[in-house]
Amino acid sequence: MNPILVSVLSMGLLALAFATILAVVNRRLSVREDPRVEAVLEALPSANCGACGFASCRDMAERIVKGDAEPGACPVGGAESARRIAEILGLGEVEVVEKVAVVHCAATSEQKVKVAEYRGVTSCSAANLLGGEYACRYGCLGYGDCVRACRFGAISMVDGRPRVDVERCTGCGKCAQACPREIITLEPYDRERGETIFVACNNPDRAPAVRRVCEVGCIGCRMCARTSDNGAFYMDGNLAKVDYGKVYESGNWDEVAEKCPRKVIHSTGRVRMERAA
Amino acid sequence: MELLLIFVAAVLTNNFVLHYFLGICPFLGVSSRIETAVGMGLAVIFVMTLTATVTWLIYHHVLVRFGLPFLEYAAFILVIASLVQVVEMFLRKFSPELYRALGIYLPLITTNCSILGLALFMVLREYDFIEGLVFGIGAGIGFTLVLTIMAGIREELAFADLPRAFRGAPITLITAGILALAFMGFSGLIRV
Numbered sequence: 190m191n192p193i194l195v196s197v198l199s200m201g202l203l204a205l206a207f208a209t210i211l212a213v214v215n216r217r218l219s220v221r222e223d224p225r226v227e228a229v230l231e232a233l234p235s236a237n238c239g240a241c242g243f244a245s246c247r248d249m250a251e252r253i254v255k256g257d258a259e260p261g262a263c264p265v266g267g268a269e270s271a272r273r274i275a276e277i278l279g280l281g282e283v284e285v286v287e288k289v290a291v292v293h294c295a296a297t298s299e300q301k302v303k304v305a306e307y308r309g310v311t312s313c314s315a316a317n318l319l320g321g322e323y324a325c326r327y328g329c330l331g332y333g334d335c336v337r338a339c340r341f342g343a344i345s346m347v348d349g350r351p352r353v354d355v356e357r358c359t360g361c362g363k364c365a366q367a368c369p370r371e372i373i374t375l376e377p378y379d380r381e382r383g384e385t386i387f388v389a390c391n392n393p394d395r396a397p398a399v400r401r402v403c404e405v406g407c408i409g410c411r412m413c414a415r416t417s418d419n420g421a422f423y424m425d426g427n428l429a430k431v432d433y434g435k436v437y438e439s440g441n442w443d444e445v446a447e448k449c450p451r452k453v454i455h456s457t458g459r460v461r462m463e464r465a466a
Numbered sequence: 467m468e469l470l471l472i473f474v475a476a477v478l479t480n481n482f483v484l485h486y487f488l489g490i491c492p493f494l495g496v497s498s499r500i501e502t503a504v505g506m507g508l509a510v511i512f513v514m515t516l517t518a519t520v521t522w523l524i525y526h527h528v529l530v531r532f533g534l535p536f537l538e539y540a541a542f543i544l545v546i547a548s549l550v551q552v553v554e555m556f557l558r559k560f561s562p563e564l565y566r567a568l569g570i571y572l573p574l575i576t577t578n579c580s581i582l583g584l585a586l587f588m589v590l591r592e593y594d595f596i597e598g599l600v601f602g603i604g605a606g607i608g609f610t611l612v613l614t615i616m617a618g619i620r621e622e623l624a625f626a627d628l629p630r631a632f633r634g635a636p637i638t639l640i641t642a643g644i645l646a647l648a649f650m651g652f653s654g655l656i657r658v
Contacts, residue, residue, distance in 0.1 A: 192533070192534070195532050195533075195534065196534055196537055199528055199529075199532055199534060199537070200537060200540060200541070200544075203524065203528065203541060203544060204544060207544060207545070207548035210548065210552070211548055211551055211552065214551075214552050214555055214556075215555060218555045218556060218558070218559040219559075220558055220559055220562075244563075245566065247566065310625070310627065311627060
């Protein structure tokens, strides 16, 4: 018999046999997927950052379709993705507060009082076990765990402290989880004003103790609480805090920040101007 | 005894990854976490075992019978591609987590040279059916073993303070090289 004919025939039959097996298996093991999962997945950022608390964007899409998660539960996608998901699922308008990461410690390595030398593993979580190099037990350790945690390249270390690029920050909160001293929090971002106002200190100690360890720490003088026109700043023990329900209504926060003797009230907008200068 | 020798050779002395340097792509791609490495390893064991049996049957009962051994490459690739498809569908149904964790590397088992290598070695060394089966299982276990060891090392390495130039791929390749050297230590164990 012609070898070419035999080859073609045998190969063709083999292929046909395998194709049949595959077809049968495919029918037996077919997985029916809700088409909306695919659509919701499209609307998500696909960063798989895990900020929502689910294993992946796909996992979250499945939960959203099932109704276990809110359409706006993705902190990275923000309002835009929430709107699109709500549309896919036929839900109404959803409101999402946009948040950015702020660092509650603005002391440069020179402004912090150094009391030790650390030569261990260069990570904040490791250094925190021993207390780190600086006298302030509440301040930034400066090894950049937050920088490594950020999937969006929004954090960089400048003068020994993290700086958040609000343009890149998606508010996923990975950095806040990474920080062993919980210096980073997510706070509402005011889109109209293009800034987030925050207190750049996390030290709850009394004034003398704060003065001993840092040049720019909050000393709890209550100046901000007194000068604010609508009570946008309040004292939590010896540490000033921002009331985010009120601060963006306040007319005179600039003045308050100016009056602060330690210049501890910051704005992300101001950070941006500083960088441009 | 012969079977035991074939098995030990496939797992240790003539390991597919570290002796023949076959299947390096998943070896580097899926070895960053032990969990996925084990999953990948199990998938490869499954595919290799099935490949060994099915290719043996096809080679001896189809290709040799009709005088077409020159078609072994085409036939083997056909077998491997179909088997991987089956495994993929199976995983998608019964373990969606593993299916997603393996990602692109699962369909890439199709083009994994260690599996084609397995089928070709089997023909070259003229194994009978049982020997081929043991060889397939052994090769799969060897691949899993090496992949898991590598994943374990890389999980530890993730915490190491490496010079910038060595981070990522370079240290992985160096680790693979040292691991291969270490496996050469087995080579006096038996003769194949």
